[in-house]
Amino acid sequence: MNDELGEAPDIAGILIAVIAVAALLIWVERRLLAFWQDRLGPNRVGPLGLMQVVADMIKMFFKEDWIPPFADKPIFVIAPTIVFITALAAFAVIPFAPGVGIIDFNFGLLYFLALSSLSVYSIVLAGYASNNKYSLLGGLRAAAQTVSYEVFMGISIMGVVMLAGTFDLREIVEAQRGGWFIVPQFVGFVIFLIAIVAESRRGPLDLPEAEQELVAGFHTEYSGMKFGMFFVGEYVAIILSSAIIVTLFFGGWLGPWLPPLAWFCLKTGIGVLFFILIRGALPRPRYDQLMAFGWKILLPAGLLNLVITGALALPPG
Amino acid sequence: MNAEAGNTVYSPAASEIAEALAERLGIAGLISQPTADGITTLWVPREKLHAILGCLKRELLPPHVMLFDLTAIDERRRIHRQGQPESDFTVVYHLLSFGRNADIRLKVALHENALTLPTVSDLWPSANWYEREAWDMFGIVFEGHPHLRRILMPPTWQGHPLRKDHYARATEKEPFTLPDERQDIEQNALRFVPEDWGMSRRSEESDFMFLNMGPNHPSVHGVFRVALQLDGEEIVNALPDIGYHHRGAEKMGERQSWHTYIPYTDRVDYLGGSMNNLPYVLAVEKLAGIKVPPRAEVIRVMVAELYRIASHLLFYGTYAQDIGQLSPIFYMFIDREQVFDIVESISGARMHSSYFRIGGVAMDLPKGWDKRIREFLDHFPGRLDDYDKLVMQNGTIKRRTQGVGAYNTREAIDWGATGPGLRATGFGWDYRKARPYSGYQNFEFEIPIAQNGDCYDRCAVRVEEMRQSVRIIGQCLDNMPEGPHKAEHPLTTPPPRARTLHDIETLIQHFLNVSWGPVIPAGEASFTVEATKGLNAYYLTSDGSGMSYRTRIRTPSFPHLQMIPMMCRGMMVADLIAILASIDFVMADVDR
Numbered sequence: 001m002n003d004e005l006g007e008a009p010d011i012a013g014i015l016i017a018v019i020a021v022a023a024l025l026i027w028v029e030r031r032l033l034a035f036w037q038d039r040l041g042p043n044r045v046g047p048l049g050l051m052q053v054v055a056d057m058i059k060m061f062f063k064e065d066w067i068p069p070f071a072d073k074p075i076f077v078i079a080p081t082i083v084f085i086t087a088l089a090a091f092a093v094i095p096f097a098p099g100v101g102i103i104d105f106n107f108g109l110l111y112f113l114a115l116s117s118l119s120v121y122s123i124v125l126a127g128y129a130s131n132n133k134y135s136l137l138g139g140l141r142a143a144a145q146t147v148s149y150e151v152f153m154g155i156s157i158m159g160v161v162m163l164a165g166t167f168d169l170r171e172i173v174e175a176q177r178g179g180w181f182i183v184p185q186f187v188g189f190v191i192f193l194i195a196i197v198a199e200s201r202r203g204p205l206d207l208p209e210a211e212q213e214l215v216a217g218f219h220t221e222y223s224g225m226k227f228g229m230f231f232v233g234e235y236v237a238i239i240l241s242s243a244i245i246v247t248l249f250f251g252g253w254l255g256p257w258l259p260p261l262a263w264f265c266l267k268t269g270i271g272v273l274f275f276i277l278i279r280g281a282l283p284r285p286r287y288d289q290l291m292a293f294g295w296k297i298l299l300p301a302g303l304l305n306l307v308i309t310g311a312l313a314l315p316p317g
Numbered sequence: 318m319n320a321e322a323g324n325t326v327y328s329p330a331a332s333e334i335a336e337a338l339a340e341r342l343g344i345a346g347l348i349s350q351p352t353a354d355g356i357t358t359l360w361v362p363r364e365k366l367h368a369i370l371g372c373l374k375r376e377l378l379p380p381h382v383m384l385f386d387l388t389a390i391d392e393r394r395r396i397h398r399q400g401q402p403e404s405d406f407t408v409v410y411h412l413l414s415f416g417r418n419a420d421i422r423l424k425v426a427l428h429e430n431a432l433t434l435p436t437v438s439d440l441w442p443s444a445n446w447y448e449r450e451a452w453d454m455f456g457i458v459f460e461g462h463p464h465l466r467r468i469l470m471p472p473t474w475q476g477h478p479l480r481k482d483h484y485a486r487a488t489e490k491e492p493f494t495l496p497d498e499r500q501d502i503e504q505n506a507l508r509f510v511p512e513d514w515g516m517s518r519r520s521e522e523s524d525f526m527f528l529n530m531g532p533n534h535p536s537v538h539g540v541f542r543v544a545l546q547l548d549g550e551e552i553v554n555a556l557p558d559i560g561y562h563h564r565g566a567e568k569m570g571e572r573q574s575w576h577t578y579i580p581y582t583d584r585v586d587y588l589g590g591s592m593n594n595l596p597y598v599l600a601v602e603k604l605a606g607i608k609v610p611p612r613a614e615v616i617r618v619m620v621a622e623l624y625r626i627a628s629h630l631l632f633y634g635t636y637a638q639d640i641g642q643l644s645p646i647f648y649m650f651i652d653r654e655q656v657f658d659i660v661e662s663i664s665g666a667r668m669h670s671s672y673f674r675i676g677g678v679a680m681d682l683p684k685g686w687d688k689r690i691r692e693f694l695d696h697f698p699g700r701l702d703d704y705d706k707l708v709m710q711n712g713t714i715k716r717r718t719q720g721v722g723a724y725n726t727r728e729a730i731d732w733g734a735t736g737p738g739l740r741a742t743g744f745g746w747d748y749r750k751a752r753p754y755s756g757y758q759n760f761e762f763e764i765p766i767a768q769n770g771d772c773y774d775r776c777a778v779r780v781e782e783m784r785q786s787v788r789i790i791g792q793c794l795d796n797m798p799e800g801p802h803k804a805e806h807p808l809t810t811p812p813p814r815a816r817t818l819h820d821i822e823t824l825i826q827h828f829l830n831v832s833w834g835p836v837i838p839a840g841e842a843s844f845t846v847e848a849t850k851g852l853n854a855y856y857l858t859s860d861g862s863g864m865s866y867r868t869r870i871r872t873p874s875f876p877h878l879q880m881i882p883m884m885c886r887g888m889m890v891a892d893l894i895a896i897l898a899s900i901d902f903v904m905a906d907v908d909r
Contacts, residue, residue, distance in 0.1 A: 037647035133528050137550065137890070204641055204713070212536045212639045213894050283713045284641025286891045287550060 011102050018091055022235035027053045029235075029276045036280050063224035068130070071221060075129035080222065080229035083122035087236040090115040094243050095170040097253040097260035108169040109161065112244060113154055116199055119237070120146035123201070123208055126230075127218040138217025141287055142208035145198055148294050153195035155302035159188040159309040160248050173252030182249040187305040189249045191298050196245070198290070200237040203279035207287055242271030326355035327419050327752050334359065334421060337377050342368055350401055350424070353604045353842035356411075358422040360402050366425050367435045370410065373423075374440055379416025382730050384437070385845075386411040386854065386871040387447035389455040391481045393429070395860050397839035405429040406455055410437075411843070411856070411871075415730070415744075418751055422843075427457065436462040443733035446879045454479035454567075464515075469560040469908055472506045478568055485565075485572050509544055514556050516546050523548055528890075532561045536639050536894045539904030543881065543893070550889050557881045562904035570868025574834025575601055576675060576810035578865065582855075583669035585870060586906040588628040589849040590660065592621045594673035599754060600844035600855040601675050604837050605808045611798040613677035614756040619690075619793035620663065620672055621755075621846075622786040626697075627656040628849035629779045629786075632901040636776050637708045639898035640717050645708055652693075652700055659689050675835065676809025681802040687794050694791055701783060709777065718772035722884040722896035725770055732883070733876030736851025737778040738900065742770035748847035755846075759796075760789050772899035779901070808835040834863045843869075850874055850901055870909050874902035 027042065027050060034041025043049035067073055093108035095101045105111070120142060127139020161167060163184060164175035172181075182189050198205040209217030219230050246252060246267040253260035255267075285293070331349035334357060339345045348360040361369050373381045390407045392398065404426030412421050425434060436459040438444040448459040449468040456477040459465055467474060476483050484490060495503075511518055511527055518525060531542035540561035546554040566585055570578050582593040595617060602609060609617075630653040634646030657667040662683055664670035672679050708714055724734075726742040739746060747764040749757040765781030767774035803809055812830040816823045839861035845854040851873025860866035877900050885893045 033643070037644050038651055039647060133526060137528075140550075203643065206641075210641065210891070212641060213891050215535060280644050282642065283637065283711060283717065285713050286717055286889060288889065289716055 010100070014091060014096070014102060015088065018088065018236060018239060019232070022232050022239060023053050023057065025235040025238065025272065026056065026231070028272075029279075032273065032276050033280050036277070057228075060225055060228040065224050065226070068132075068221050070131045072129040072131065075125050076221075077226070079122050079126035079129055080219075080226045080233070081122075082125070083119050083233040084229045084236065086115045086119040086122070087233055087240055090240050091236075091243075093169055094240070095173055095247060095252060096264050100261055101170070104168065104170055106166065106168045106171075109157065109167040109172070109248075112169075113150070116153075116240075117146070117150050122230075122233075123218045126222070127208075130218070130221040132221050134214045134216070134220045135218050138208040138210070138214050138220070141210075141214075142201060142218060144291065145201070145205070145207055145287075148291060149195045149198040152191055152294055152298040152302050153199060155299070155306060156188045156191035156195060157248060158306050159185045162306075162309050162313045169247050169252075173247055173254065176251040176254060180249060180251045185249065185305075185309070187301060188309075189245075191302050191305070192248070193245065194298065196241045197275070197278070198294075200234070200241050202234070202238065202275060204282035204284045205290065206279075207284065207290060210284060238272055238275050239268065242268045242275065245271050325752070328356045328421060329417060329419050331357045331359060334373075334377075338369060338372065341372055341376060344369065348400075348402055350841075352422075353606075353838075353840040354600075354844065356420045356422050356843065358424060358841075360424050360426060363425050363427070363434060366410075366423070367437060367440075369423065370412075370437055370440055373412060373421065379414055381412035381414040381417075381421060383413040383415070384410065384441040384443055384447070384733060385413040385420065385852070386856065386869070387437075387444055387451065388856070388869045388871075389451045389457055389479075390858060390867045391455060391479065394481045395858075395866055397861050402426045403428075406432055406457060408434060408451065408457060409856070409869075411854075415746055432456060433458045433460055435460050438462055441733070442731055442883075443876045443879060446875065453477065456480065467560075469563040471503070471560070473503055478565060485568055511544075511546065514544070516554055516556075520548070520553075525553060530893075532558075536897060538635065538897065538902060541878070541902075541904050541907070543897075545890070545893070547890070550891075552885050552888050552890065552893060555882050555885050555893065557878050559875075559878060559904070559907050561908065563908040564905070566909040567868050567870055570865045570870075572864060574863050575837050575865065576834045578868070579673065579675075580669065580671040582870075583671050584905060585872060585909055586628075586848060586850060586853065586874070586903055587668065588631055588903055589853075589906075590620075590624040590627070590668055591617075591664070591670050591672045592624045592628070592846070592848050593853065594671065595621055595755065596844045596846045596848070596853050596855045597857075598673045598675050599846070600842050600857045601837060603842040603844060604840050604857060604859050605675070605806070605835070606838075607676045607804050607806045607808060609677055609755075609804050610801050611756065612800045613802050613804070615793050615797055616678050616682060616802060617673060617755050618757065618760070619790055620660065620670070620678075622789045622793075623656050623660055623690075625786050625849050626783050627653050627660075628901075629783050630656070632779055633704065633708070633776065633783075636898045636901075637714070639894050640714055642708065642711070642714070645704060648700070648707075649704070652697060655689075655693050655697075659693060662686065662689060674803060674810050676806050677801070677803030682797075687797075690790065690794060694787055694794070698784060698787060701780065705780070709773075709780065715773060717891070718776070718895050718899065720769070721772045721888065721892045722899060723769055723771035724880065724884060728880075728883070729770065732880045734851070734880060735873050735876075736847065736849075737775055737782065738851060738877060740764065741767045741774040741778045743768045748845060748852060752845075754844070760792050762786075762788050772895045775899040775901070808837065810835060836861065836863050837865075843871075845871075848873060850903075850906060851877065872906045872909060874900075874904075874906040877902055878907055 031041040042052040045051040045055050067076055090112050092102040093111050123142035124139045127135040160181050164172040201208050250267050253264040255263035335347050344365050350358040352358050388409050392404045392407050406427045408425045410423040448462055451457045452465050453467045453470050454477055526547045528545040528547055530545055531537040532540040542558040544556040566581055569581055579594055582597045585593050630649045634649035637645040660670055661667050664672035726744040729739045729742050743766055745764040745766040750764055762785040765778050767777050805813055807826050812827050814827050817827045837859045839859050841858045843854050843856035845852050854871040856869035857865055858867040884896050
């Protein structure tokens, strides 16, 4: 284990960087979607509209902190913090570059899976505590969707684990010196990508909030900073998803010429752009179609991938 | 083709119908009323109404299969009723026969003290809402109706608004106040009680959830409410509740001059702009006997088709958006913006141009008018091809919409569905072809149809209609006749003024027709057009004055919404959103 890891300044630095980038992503997403949709997006506040984020933050902070009288108050308040905390806590195991990171331990990948499963509590509890029918439907959808897609997510990355022979994310990156895992594990990559979009409830798999159907789904009753938590939490989750994809399939910080940290940020950035692009491009499937797709196609494909990888990668005997 | 086709009367001879009825039902001596539109209008006795309608629908071949409209007229203050039977309230049934390509109108005279009629909702399911509307607006009771309640007005409303003794504007009353106790009463009246609607709260297996979707909801396209009875996410029943957008457009017709009512029509189907002017001015021209010059007709067709494209583009974009595709609507709005730019350069306004006038159009086309249109026609078909790839060929869109919300031709006709919703079932009936008006007989275009009648097909028909509209507009560009843009007729608005400073008669004529508005000869006429969303008709009654005596607006969206329960039973909530998107309605077109 690296002695330099786990220092307080490191933790603070990564925490602040992640939250700042997540907030900035709000602007990035709005501008990018706008350009792809032949619009301009927010361009009035500050240079290129960059201060829009600040303006939005100020607005959100100073909004009335309103809790509906019919809501289950303690749970209603706790729910948004869970999504925020779990997403941030998962960053602890992300290996940004050699020597940059919060903690290294040999079950990093399992830790990530565990935290991403915990985040569904946030949605389910928010839907339940709001005491609103739209929120409830959103919470139910989230529960079913997340629990199912977790299964496929777990199975899809077992191929990577077999090839690398470890659950330690840093060692998984090191194992890709000979070539990124996206090549041998392409099927696993595709399944993982779909699963993680479903897991982070981003468009086009944003069924739990599905604006056109459920108004705003689980966060219909939320406003002000509590809504802000869901909002920023979603962007933190996008960065996290992108970072984990880069770590598992695109060789993490590995790359020529540039310093390792730059490679990692560049790859993660491209991943984030991809997340935004698919939201702008694809329509939303129906709830039962999404579930059927998962159990009837992704699960068998994932298992098959696992069997073939196992047969090829593990020494016979 | 026959350039006079616009004057053809699509109605059977009164004698033929009367003879057939006498032969089959033994009813003789029906009074036939002459109308300006030439549609055979028969007065039938109340007791025989149901039998006659049943006979017309089922026995008389070819049958009159569609209940096109059902409305009433308060006759108590009408002066010019020569030859019509005594009546305080007249209920009017307008039937449409596709086989004959003909219409027939039946009227029933009712006395003030006995405003009851048998329901015909057993013959046509679409009669349900029409009868509720007649009850709401006139207080006519339909015996045997399954659910005779107010439909457009709030449940607490006193009186029946379209009666002549009901006030027409709020300023005729004391200033409005809402004390707390009154507010409680109003709110309680809106409380949803499933039993009132014949829905049970639980079945043997499960307790149902009642979800109130709307009147404020992202996907109900306006102020429209659907009360859903859900079992999980599956829809057991859905009850559309309308009236939130009711502005009394028909009542306003009774206090606006014939001319000043035109801008109100724009706002009925507010996405259709001047398309709404068309049936109104055509009906007034029928009453006044005005013949519109060819240039005005072609301009009207061109502008109406531009609005059809604008409306369909908005439909197309929201359709994709309601299925969760974020981007297409923005591309389509750019095209729609171009259409509005064209309309603006022609008429000066964008969405509600009120460009048509009695006898023609407001002003001639501007210099160089064809340049922008040609640019649009050059690049728009290519964009439509792109949208096909983006939306129509997208696998998720297909899975979300194919086989969802389907109905067949028979159901469509029974429920009064018209326009793309009817043509998507494989029945290629387009008013512009079947009964050409405003010179449509001179244009070459096809009627797009689809076979399955589901959400996907309703969209596919509209996409193809845009291509046909492009063809029509192209023909307008190439063949725009020269000549006046308004008829030389004293009743046109504003009246011709070339000679006003030369002789006193024209001056007086002009002065009075501008200040008071034209006096349209007494009579009745209705005119139907193929509007953006289906068949839109204005049924006007003139009592020989400067205002309409009764303005009836038959809009396509009203019967379409009534089909929602039939279309979405057993589906998921997400399917309902796709169904709503595929109907293409605006609430102003439903509630008026």
